[in-house]
Amino acid sequence: MIILFVALPLVVAAVLPLVGKVSRRVLPDLLANATLVFLLVYAAVTGRALIAGGPLLQQVTWLGEAVGIRLALDGFSLFMLVAVSLVGLAASLFAIDYMEHYGGKANYHALYLIMIAGMNGLILVNDLFGVYLFLEVAAIASYALVAFGLGHDELEAAFKYLALSVVGSSFVLAGIAVIFGMTGSLEFGAVAAALRELDAGAVVAIASALFLMGFGLKAALVPFHAWLPDAHPSAPAPISAVLSGLLIKVSGVYAMTRIFLNVFGLTPALSAVLMVLGAVSIVVAAFLALGQKDMKRMLAYSSISQVGYVVLGIGLGTPLGIAGGLFHLFNHALAKGLLFLTSGSVQHATGTRDLDEMGGLAKRMPITAAANLVGALSIAGVPPLNGFWSKLIIIIALVQAGEPVFAVIAVLASVLTLWYYLLMQRKAFFGPLNEKWAAVKEAPFWMTASTVLLALLCLGIGILFASTVATWVQPAADVLADGVQAVTGSWGF
Amino acid sequence: MTNAWYLYVFFAAALVCAGLLGLLGKRNLIKLLIAIEVIGKGVSLLLLSTGFAKGHILTAQALVITFIVVEVSLVATALALIINVYRHTKSLDVRNLAKLKG
Amino acid sequence: MIVQTALLIGVVLFSVLAIALRDVLRSAISLAVASLLLGIVFFKMNAPYAGVFEISVVAGLITVLFILTIALTRAGDEVRESRLVNWVFPLVFVAFVAVDALVMKSLLGKVPALAAGAEAGTFGEVLWKGRTFDLVGQIAVILAGVFAVLALFRKREKHD
Known part of the structure; x- marks a missing residue:
């Protein structure tokens, strides 16, 4: 019953406001988190058994009659589902304490679950229009969540985000129309088969350009990134964590790679474009991050830079490159989620995001400081943390594929990344304690607990990286490396 | 068939272009949303005419209806945002929203 | 026509x-x-x-x-639009439409298409048998819109 990944959060979201009338805080918190725990357990524990015999295809029946709901679960979608439920759960646990002073908690959890349902739907659909539809579900929920604080900055960021995001989805829809006009179908498998029969390179290139603009806007790759450094820092911390950790990857990277690699098939030209976009994002955003004084803004620029690594790895198109890119996607989701949550703890305690005002907070918030250090070192790629291994795999893949220039860019940019993360850690947590913060206390229980959970995962995956790659990342990378065969061969209904 | 398709796509492209130009140049928040709506009209015309030209009008119709539902949700959210912005700044000028820099 | x-x-x-x-x-x-x-x-x-x-x-x-x-x-005050935009953008739009008129026909002529079989059945059947998942998506989108509006117009609880 993989439709539960979409239906359960939706049903819970629909009843939450009613529950919120009875109990303002406790029950909504409990219900929302229990839903996410269930989804995580379902995906992580039973998921691998479900796809043991190849991709699982499900045709839903309603009152004994087959209806047009067809879902597909393969290695790649399972991998994304696990990432979504894991980081989604951590951010939701964090919100128990963090969202306390915002008010409207039942409403917050309802929107949050709809966003999760949108992402899960996008991961499970197997037709092009469904991709667009669930992209919009997640996006509309996220506009409201970015503006949830109702302050001036939040509203401004949400409106800018909305305006650019709508343009992005319009491009996606235009690309879908082109493909629909050519092949007369929307289902991944049928489209892929029809495109092979047609041999229409030029028109597929037009559609690819439209998709690239649309999904590029959603993934905030560099020429299309203007909205992200506003939207992500302004949102409440758990939402920043989910937007940066998950939403840009699901609605940008996942949708793009699924369509480009599995439906269109990766051509050398497309591969080159993706790699250049990735490399430009890595470098430009890393330099922009260096100059930031606002902690969350620095993290936001860093997200653009790290998504660049993911796209660079996947764009390379070799099995190793794809595996490295996907592994980095997962690691970045964990580590960036962690860093946005710790920055939320800091903001919760001190009321500021300005790095120059902080200082010496490690003395008052030792757990948060330690968790932040783990996340920072992980993204910067310091062994033995998880981010090191994924960057290493990407760089090895680049060298093996005979792309030394990109490899050098990736290495140098990761030095730059280490530099600005150490800068952040030193300014915020180390050094003498700023007297203003003498009364600051460690963050409340759930906030600390969720950051510790993510930090432990970063450490654990770093140590057990070989088995993580083998059990989770490799099946996903295999699906992508199979290219068009993955959907034409086994996805037929 | 292609002839009719050409005509529709021509107008759809014109609508999308008009909307994008409006989105770039206008300063009133409500005008920006109207420009977004115009882009949406272009896209729905493109979708439906594509289905029409392919003889898949029923599917295309289902897609357009879903698209319209999405649009309603989007417009309601955006207008709620605009009213909130107005409560803060007492103005609809997008230039008052320049505190954050891209 | x-x-x-x-x-x-x-x-x-x-x-x-x-x-x-x-x-x-x-x-x-x-x-x-x-x-x-x-x-x-x-x-x-x-x-x-x-x-x-x-x-x-x-x-x-x-x-x-x-x-x-x-x-x-x-x-609120009237929003003054930019003068430059008022002059330049209509010109850009006219230029785009001209290019559109010249190019679109030949562009679309190049689109190869599979000969598609005609659709069978009625609209209801296509919607229900073919695109049911869109209905789930529609419900989700409507819920998202409703909760977004509720969230943006909620009464703030005092917390300062």
């Missing part, structure tokens, strides 16, 4: 007016007229359901929402 062309020209004209007019209320109304014409175009393309939706929801409901918002935000 001529009727369709005239209607489409009307759609583009009123859409451009909706963007270009200075008074917001008038531009909201021209947008509604554009939707109405587009709805008729849809009817003529044998898509009555899409036409009904376009007319009742886009020309009706969305226009009501726009006018409500305009009424609620009336007291």
Whole structure:
């Protein structure tokens, strides 16, 4: 019953406001988190058994009659589902304490679950229009969540985000129309088969350009990134964590790679474009991050830079490159989620995001400081943390594929990344304690607990990286490396 | 068939272009949303005419209806945002929203 | 065909007016007229359901929402649009339409297409048998919109 990944959060979201009338805080918190725990357990524990015999295809029946709901679960979608439920759960646990002073908690959890349902739907659909539809579900929920604080900055960021995001989805829809006009179908498998029969390179290139603009806007790759450094820092911390950790990857990277690699098939030209976009994002955003004084803004620029690594790895198109890119996607989701949550703890305690005002907070918030250090070192790629291994795999893949220039860019940019993360850690947590913060206390229980959970995962995956790659990342990378065969061969209904 | 398709796509492209130009140049928040709506009209015309030209009008119709539902949700959210912005700044000028820099 | 062309020209004209007019209320109304014409175009393309939706929801409901918002935000200062934009953008638009007219036909002529079998059944069957998951998506989108509006208009609890 993989439709539960979409239906359960939706049903819970629909009843939450009613529950919120009875109990303002406790029950909504409990219900929302229990839903996410269930989804995580379902995906992580039973998921691998479900796809043991190849991709699982499900045709839903309603009152004994087959209806047009067809879902597909393969290695790649399972991998994304696990990432979504894991980081989604951590951010939701964090919100128990963090969202306390915002008010409207039942409403917050309802929107949050709809966003999760949108992402899960996008991961499970197997037709092009469904991709667009669930992209919009997640996006509309996220506009409201970015503006949830109702302050001036939040509203401004949400409106800018909305305006650019709508343009992005319009491009996606235009690309879908082109493909629909050519092949007369929307289902991944049928489209892929029809495109092979047609041999229409030029028109597929037009559609690819439209998709690239649309999904590029959603993934905030560099020429299309203007909205992200506003939207992500302004949102409440758990939402920043989910937007940066998950939403840009699901609605940008996942949708793009699924369509480009599995439906269109990766051509050398497309591969080159993706790699250049990735490399430009890595470098430009890393330099922009260096100059930031606002902690969350620095993290936001860093997200653009790290998504660049993911796209660079996947764009390379070799099995190793794809595996490295996907592994980095997962690691970045964990580590960036962690860093946005710790920055939320800091903001919760001190009321500021300005790095120059902080200082010496490690003395008052030792757990948060330690968790932040783990996340920072992980993204910067310091062994033995998880981010090191994924960057290493990407760089090895680049060298093996005979792309030394990109490899050098990736290495140098990761030095730059280490530099600005150490800068952040030193300014915020180390050094003498700023007297203003003498009364600051460690963050409340759930906030600390969720950051510790993510930090432990970063450490654990770093140590057990070989088995993580083998059990989770490799099946996903295999699906992508199979290219068009993955959907034409086994996805037929 | 292609002839009719050409005509529709021509107008759809014109609508999308008009909307994008409006989105770039206008300063009133409500005008920006109207420009977004115009882009949406272009896209729905493109979708439906594509289905029409392919003889898949029923599917295309289902897609357009879903698209319209999405649009309603989007417009309601955006207008709620605009009213909130107005409560803060007492103005609809997008230039008052320049505190954050891209 | 001529009727369709005239209607489409009307759609583009009123859409451009909706963007270009200075008074917001008038531009909201021209947008509604554009939707109405587009709805008729849809009817003529044998898509009555899409036409009904376009007319009742886009020309009706969305226009009501726009006018409500305009009424609620009336007291603000008039927003002065940029002069440069008022001159340059119409020129860009005319240039685009000219290029569009010249290029689009040959461009679309190059699109290869599979010979598609005609669709069988009625609209209800296609919707229910073919695109049921869209209905789930629609429910999700409506829920998202409702909760978004509720969240943005909620009463703030005091916390300062």
